Amino acid sequence: MKIHYLYYSILFLFIFSCKTENKKEIKTTETLELPIDSVKLIHANQFRSYSYKDFETIEVFDKNKKLQQRYLLYKGKNKPTTNLKYDVALQIPLKRMISRSTKYATFISLLDNVNNLVGFVGSKYVSNQEIRKNIENGKIKEVGNDDGSGVNFEGLVNLEPDAIFTYDASLYGGTSDTQQKMKELGLPMIICNETLESSPLAQAEWIKFFGVLFEKGEQATEIFNNVKSNYDSLKNLTASIKEKNKPTLFFNAWYNETWFMPNGESYVAQFAKDAGAIYLWNDLEGTGASPLAIESVYERAEKADYWFHASDWKNMNQLISSDRRFVSFKSVKNKSVFNHNKRQLKSGGNDYFESGVAFPDKILEDFIKILHPELIENKELYFYENLK
Missing domain, CATH: 3.40.50.1980 (Nitrogenase molybdenum iron protein domain)
Incomplete structure (x- = not known):
């Protein structure tokens, strides 16, 4: 009986150890599965x-x-x-x-x-x-x-x-x-x-x-x-523009005594580059935006050809009333200030931030139409409008 008991005990342990080993293999296989x-x-x-x-x-x-x-x-x-x-x-x-x-x-x-x-x-x-x-x-x-x-x-x-x-x-x-x-x-x-x-x-x-x-x-x-194809076709329109012929621009406006300027690797800066323009703060590193002191912005922005995303101002009078120093800006003098509020709702909602994410080709087309009107003729702006 003792021999039989010992035999079956060893046999049981052997079978159990085999099953345990098999489970480990299955578990290891799942863990190592390459997605x-x-x-x-x-x-x-x-x-x-x-x-x-x-x-x-x-x-x-x-x-x-x-x-x-x-x-x-x-x-x-x-x-x-x-x-x-x-x-x-x-x-x-x-x-x-x-x-x-x-x-x-x-x-x-x-x-x-x-x-x-x-x-x-x-x-x-x-x-x-x-x-x-x-x-x-x-x-x-x-x-x-x-x-x-x-x-x-x-x-x-x-x-x-x-x-x-x-x-x-x-x-x-x-x-x-x-x-x-x-x-x-x-x-x-x-x-x-x-x-x-x-x-x-x-x-x-x-x-x-x-x-x-x-x-x-x-x-x-x-x-x-389809969006990528349209975008790339528009981008090719500006590919041969020489550096000396590219207009300069900057974005946004001050808020609570701070000017949040898009960084050089941001998607907004990419629009400027693809539209054949020179973004004056392209040296800011990273994506997103950087908080800048208002005074540090004025000197460089004053000489820019274009100003995009100028707060929520509806016209030039509102813009100038917010800060009289804007009168000396080249973009203000030449009425080259543009906001992305053409499709804004009375509630404050703005289609630029809604469908613009899915259709960047429409945004790029607006940029090129503004910066190089000779390249895109007989088309109205979709998201942007010129401050009067």
Whole structure:
């Protein structure tokens, strides 16, 4: 009996050890599984999408190009088990969505997903007519506070969204309190960092990000390719302009005693370069914008040929009344000041910040029409207008 017991004990341990070893091998195989890029990106650097055996992922990166969020995407009712760490699991295609910014409205509309949009924060600022129609007939609910200061958390929860498209508040000088609260409530947030991209086409390529979530990758790629083709054709119009013939320009205006000037690697600076102009603050490093002292801006800006994005002033009288020193600016003397408010709503919403993200070719066309009118004739400005 002792021999039999010893025999079976050894046999049991041997079989158990084999099974344990097999489990380790399976686990190791899953851990070492190499993902495949599921989306071919040409310009965008702030997100990546990968395909695994049983699921997909989208990774979003912060301003330092480090992983900020990873989303696990799966089809069907059963969420797959995996050793891969992720922040939010999402069943795709998304069916019930909420947007915290008008910037995502055009992407959603272009991919025919407006009817899946159930809530909006700041719906009065939306320009898209298809979305406006659903807001007016009650299909899209306002989930912002009455004073526009934030979100209505109860409203968000009641709508039971599959996903909430949001942004990193810290990029705009805000805090992440709202995002933290949504996380505590178990609301599925998707952070979109398209604003960190360094070129207009890179921002526009984020339509592929939405294409993955809606399972409309081919449609998203086709739309982007058309935009890229138009943009590149316009860019080629200015390619042969000699440096001495390029006009100079600068952007923005002072706010609270500070002038936020776009950095040399920002998407705004890229518009100037592609339109055949010299941006006077091209030496500022990085993307985004840098806070400058007002006095340091005046001397250089005074001699510029053009001034773009001059605050929210509607005419020259308002501009000059804000600071009499602007009278000496070359751009003011020559009435070469342009604002991107031609398609601005009475509510304050501006289509430039909405559809302009998806259609940078329309913005570039306006730039070239302003800076080199001989290259584009018989076309009206789409986003911009000249301050009178």
